[in-house]
Amino acid sequence: MNHKIFVFILLFCAFFWLNSEIFPQNIQSGFIQSFRRAEILFSGKTMPDFSDWQITPGVDIEKIEIEDSIAVIFTVQPFELHQHYFLQTGNSDSLFLIPDGILDSLYSDKILGYIPGKNSTSFRIFAPRAIWVKLVLYEDHQSSHGQEYIMFRDTEGVWDLTLDENLSGWYYGYRIWGPGGNGEMFDSTIVVADPYSPAVVTMNHYTHPAKTLILSHELFNWEGESWKEINPGDLIIYEMHIRDLTAHRSSGLPEAQRGSYTALIQPAQEGGISYIRSLGVNAVELLPSQDFGNIEVPYKDPDAPVFNTWNPYARNHWGYMTSYFFAPESYYESGGTMEDWHYNGEEGRQVTEFKQMVKEFHRNDMAVLMDVVYNHVAQYDHNPFKYIDKFYYFRLNEDCSFTSVSGCGNDFKSERPMARRLIIDSIVHWMTDYHIDGFRFDLALLIDWQTIDAIRHAATKVNPNVILIAEPWGGGYNPERFSDHRWASWNDQIRNGVKGQNPHDGLGFIFGKWQGENNQESLKRYVMGSLREYGGQYLETHHSVNYLESHDDYTLGDFIRIGLGDVRSDEVITDPLANARLTPEQMQVNKLAALFLFTCQGPVMI
Numbered sequence: 001m002n003h004k005i006f007v008f009i010l011l012f013c014a015f016f017w018l019n020s021e022i023f024p025q026n027i028q029s030g031f032i033q034s035f036r037r038a039e040i041l042f043s044g045k046t047m048p049d050f051s052d053w054q055i056t057p058g059v060d061i062e063k064i065e066i067e068d069s070i071a072v073i074f075t076v077q078p079f080e081l082h083q084h085y086f087l088q089t090g091n092s093d094s095l096f097l098i099p100d101g102i103l104d105s106l107y108s109d110k111i112l113g114y115i116p117g118k119n120s121t122s123f124r125i126f127a128p129r130a131i132w133v134k135l136v137l138y139e140d141h142q143s144s145h146g147q148e149y150i151m152f153r154d155t156e157g158v159w160d161l162t163l164d165e166n167l168s169g170w171y172y173g174y175r176i177w178g179p180g181g182n183g184e185m186f187d188s189t190i191v192v193a194d195p196y197s198p199a200v201v202t203m204n205h206y207t208h209p210a211k212t213l214i215l216s217h218e219l220f221n222w223e224g225e226s227w228k229e230i231n232p233g234d235l236i237i238y239e240m241h242i243r244d245l246t247a248h249r250s251s252g253l254p255e256a257q258r259g260s261y262t263a264l265i266q267p268a269q270e271g272g273i274s275y276i277r278s279l280g281v282n283a284v285e286l287l288p289s290q291d292f293g294n295i296e297v298p299y300k301d302p303d304a305p306v307f308n309t310w311n312p313y314a315r316n317h318w319g320y321m322t323s324y325f326f327a328p329e330s331y332y333e334s335g336g337t338m339e340d341w342h343y344n345g346e347e348g349r350q351v352t353e354f355k356q357m358v359k360e361f362h363r364n365d366m367a368v369l370m371d372v373v374y375n376h377v378a379q380y381d382h383n384p385f386k387y388i389d390k391f392y393y394f395r396l397n398e399d400c401s402f403t404s405v406s407g408c409g410n411d412f413k414s415e416r417p418m419a420r421r422l423i424i425d426s427i428v429h430w431m432t433d434y435h436i437d438g439f440r441f442d443l444a445l446l447i448d449w450q451t452i453d454a455i456r457h458a459a460t461k462v463n464p465n466v467i468l469i470a471e472p473w474g475g476g477y478n479p480e481r482f483s484d485h486r487w488a489s490w491n492d493q494i495r496n497g498v499k500g501q502n503p504h505d506g507l508g509f510i511f512g513k514w515q516g517e518n519n520q521e522s523l524k525r526y527v528m529g530s531l532r533e534y535g536g537q538y539l540e541t542h543h544s545v546n547y548l549e550s551h552d553d554y555t556l557g558d559f560i561r562i563g564l565g566d567v568r569s570d571e572v573i574t575d576p577l578a579n580a581r582l583t584p585e586q587m588q589v590n591k592l593a594a595l596f597l598f599t600c601q602g603p604v605m606i
Helices: 003-018 101-105 272-278 349-363 384-393 417-434 449-462 479-484 492-498 520-527 556-563 576-580 584-599
Strands: 026-034 037-043 054-056 061-067 070-075 085-088 094-099 113-116 121-126 132-138 147-150 158-163 171-177 200-203 210-213 236-240 283-286 290-292 322-328 367-372 438-441 467-470 488-491 500-502 544-547
Touching: 026 085, 026 101, 037 085, 101 384, 132 158, 147 158, 171 384, 200 322, 322 349, 322 417, 349 367, 349 417, 367 417, 367 467, 384 417, 417 449, 449 467, 479 488, 488 492, 488 544, 492 500, 492 520, 492 544, 492 584, 520 584, 556 584
Parallel strands: 026 094, 236 283, 283 367, 367 438, 438 467, 467 488
Antiparallel strands: 026 037, 037 070, 054 085, 061 070, 085 094, 113 121, 121 158, 132 147, 132 171, 171 210, 200 210, 290 322
């Protein structure tokens, strides 16, 4: 060690030993924050001995500074992205230094995904810490072996390859290899589809094996249809599930067509767009329809990666486990199947059929909103982000396991520059390629505020009238701050005050009760749009999305049945039609709920 550095550290340690009551004792964790800077977090108040600290392999310490309970290490040599480093202390302890802020230094504006040319096809993927990346090409979506090509990395972490052939109709994925151990998930035996895939073919299994389909660039004829211009305060939003509206035989459609994008817009049927139009709504909000892991781990299977005690159907029906942010769900294409080991999306019909669906809603004067899930990704699948770089794309605990504030097995690290770019690119993609009018963001409080602002900035550049709605919780609760950032959000306070929080001991106004701290004044505030000047959450009335039911918890009808004591919450319904018929009292309570909801200022969701 350099003598000057050694003397500096000795003097440094002596000074802080004399003032040891203000300094920490126990090393908690360590992070690499830039190419020549690491941070070590402490607890306790006894000064550690820095004199025998070393970073291995092959990085010399230049100096150490204390900032509160953090020891900041400056190094002589730079850290390498694909190398693991450890802090060695005098008592032989070895601390893994987690790559953190160093990853934020990389950013690229290059187009990612596949880039078709007249006689060529280029491929690009951002994988900053990968040691190597191989493109795997398949002529058949069922092939297990493809043609493999080594890709080349630029200084920004983008791997690139151009092949002198138009590969429309082919399929591809990537094998990615990187550092091992310490929580890493690089696995070159797994081929992952491109995270920028505009279309994927997927196999029906909980690992959701996928390949990217290279689409031919045929322009879709929108026939002049574009975004709907609706005053946000006048929105009446119908939250809906694409498949459920036509999946039942009562729709009158052929079995192979039921539950698909095309089924939804068929005019001669009991459900679908005809029914929705008859409700008088002017917008629909699609439950998640970006490609998602629609099969969960087997029920009570001890060999599964997670022991499933909650879902005997082993299906993820609603879609809140997104796999590919740019691709429409392939199961909803015409002819989609849930048969084990079968494929969906091999011809890419889902792309055109999704656009046809949006076009038809617009023709019927209804805006189309998408429920999007950027706070986490699918838990069990071969999700590309896990195998491209877990440390880049996810928030991690100190032991390098996934955090799960979302409750879904992981939390997406939206604050990473290229993760933020991916979210924004995805939003713009759906607006420009699919003419989507707006978005509802699941567990939006898990998305960092810089990304929240960047989404609004990018989306309003495409369409100044874009609708942005937050679910204002996820590790907290803050509808006020979303309003400050000019976002609307779900107003759960009106939901609880009018209907109730639960149908057992949390009934609200429509039952003649006061839920929680609600009172006559809070009801007045709800009617006036929950404005902040009256003690509410919002700066503008159109920021308050008023609702009494959603896909979560009970339907309004069932809540009322249970709240009135007509049905038990654990009762098995053997006659659905009889249960659906409203008693006179149930009808009165439903009408009161609807009257209050539609009287309140601001958008309404039903």
